[in-house]
Amino acid sequence: MHELELSKAFTLIEPGPVVLVTTHDGKHDNIMTISWTMVMDFTPVFAITTGEWNHSFAALQKNRECVIAIPTVDLLDKVVGIGTCSGADTDKFARFALTPVQARLVRPPLIKECLANIECKVIDIVEKHNIVVLEGVAAYIDSARQETRTVHAVGDGTFIVDGRKIDRKKMMASRLPPGI
Template identity: 45%
Template structure:
């Protein structure tokens, strides 16, 4: 795969900032058989190094693929990809090529074999660290951050769980008051709404 897309390598110190707000994410996997994508809303970032917890299970083909390959890419779609995320999350990868069906461009990362999605705002290359199989809880370390400053739709979106979604709303700047909890180098936004 050529590295010709619009994702550029980002400072890993701000990787967690893409997930702290709890967006719906697209999780990709790769095996010799095929690439796959699943939508995930049961996700949280666990620390400033962007350890990530995902809750999933054997009803998804991606679950076993992650257990087998011990890696994935966690990609953050903008609100322009909402309908793609819904379709990706309602079809199994053995039924259709989700990249082709949703007009998404796969592009290689550096650390994992799972493809990045060029149309996303950011992609995190992740390695599986810990599995809690009873609860389908997967914990990943983040190895690389890729960012896409060229996307005009900057809003992420959030699932309510009842088939409705919110896109990012109003922006509030409180960095000075939050200083104690803002590690150096993670700043992704300025003072004004992006």
């Protein structure tokens, strides 16, 4: 083994999948790309890392709701494009030809082209670490979608695409919540 620059260590455990987060600021819908996500438990509690550098952050702080939309590999160029422009001067739904769908319990829209969408309420913001803790209040999946592979950011501009699934449910049964 050889030593890795400590500043690059995060690329070894960068979480995933890369998600799109929709917000609404009272006038406009917006989308931001987030690669720093975390599942908090077997409950529908999640965390994302973002802050004032993202235009959508003010809407998250003020309105305390969003949608986590999970794109697939066929949307990767749109996902990267969304992450490299600002909602302050760009209608990202129009620019990237994405379809907003009315959510049931929050104002920000679902994204029709995504594999799954989770409506969320902000339950905490840990300012010291720019962590936004979200509680899922509704979830949807497009089971008819042909492409289901998600992408994971390495953190250096490259991505890893999901591969084959390996089933170990029987081995883990004692550790999984009922119904999983």
